Amino acid sequence: MHQRLTNACTRAGRSADSVTLLAVSKTQPAAAVRAAHAAGQSAFGENYVQEGLAKIEALADLRPELEWHLIGPLQSNKTRVVAEAFDWVHSIDRLKIAQRLSEQRPAWAAPLQVCLQVNVSGEGSKSGVAPAGLPALAQAVAALPRLRLRGLMAIPEPAGDEAAQRQPHRALRELLEALRQQGLALDTLSTGMSADLEAAVLEGATLVRVGTAIFGERA
Numbered sequence: 001m002h003q004r005l006t007n008a009c010t011r012a013g014r015s016a017d018s019v020t021l022l023a024v025s026k027t028q029p030a031a032a033v034r035a036a037h038a039a040g041q042s043a044f045g046e047n048y049v050q051e052g053l054a055k056i057e058a059l060a061d062l063r064p065e066l067e068w069h070l071i072g073p074l075q076s077n078k079t080r081v082v083a084e085a086f087d088w089v090h091s092i093d094r095l096k097i098a099q100r101l102s103e104q105r106p107a108w109a110a111p112l113q114v115c116l117q118v119n120v121s122g123e124g125s126k127s128g129v130a131p132a133g134l135p136a137l138a139q140a141v142a143a144l145p146r147l148r149l150r151g152l153m154a155i156p157e158p159a160g161d162e163a164a165q166r167q168p169h170r171a172l173r174e175l176l177e178a179l180r181q182q183g184l185a186l187d188t189l190s191t192g193m194s195a196d197l198e199a200a201v202l203e204g205a206t207l208v209r210v211g212t213a214i215f216g217e218r219a
């Protein structure tokens, strides 16, 4: 996996440390996360709040060395536990969720690092803010005191060849660049998974979310 990422960076003319590898550990047992940590991995992504919380608790002894990212959908009745336990949330697509996370982030913790999930594939996918609604949401989230808006996240529809795969990643990068021009200090493009991480890195991804290519097929 590291070799694949390094090769992609070389092709893109980027340094290997310009892309963070987020290991997506959904459905994997805590023991698999522990083994990955022992092999040098520190950032882990979870889709389901309850499953993520159980693993965070099971691995509490490693907590200072681990960074936990919520990458799946978040309902408003789960925001408190997420604000208390996670370091990052990638899947914010409405202001109400962001406001709750900001209000509920404990005073003892660092600001919650967040990305806005954008629907770059159109009708096909249901999650994510539409590009037209992004500027207003970004300005509002950036103003929340206990959140730190870091960038954008997308889950593009699967596409065949690399040229087709690149299109939604490029669209996401252009949206990020437009927000920067509006004065927002954003540094994170969370896009690319096992099937399309090369296309994502070629289009400027700074964080790729990889499950299968690290842990094997999910049951």
Ligand SMILES: *Cc1c(COP(=O)(O)O)cnc(C)c1O
Residues within 6 Å of the ligand: 024, 026, 047, 071, 072, 155, 193, 194, 195, 209, 210, 211, 212, 213
């Ligand atoms: C499952 C998942 C991933 C990882 O997918 P793989 O194909 O296993 O690499 C990345 N991002 C999100 C949001 C996911 O749900």
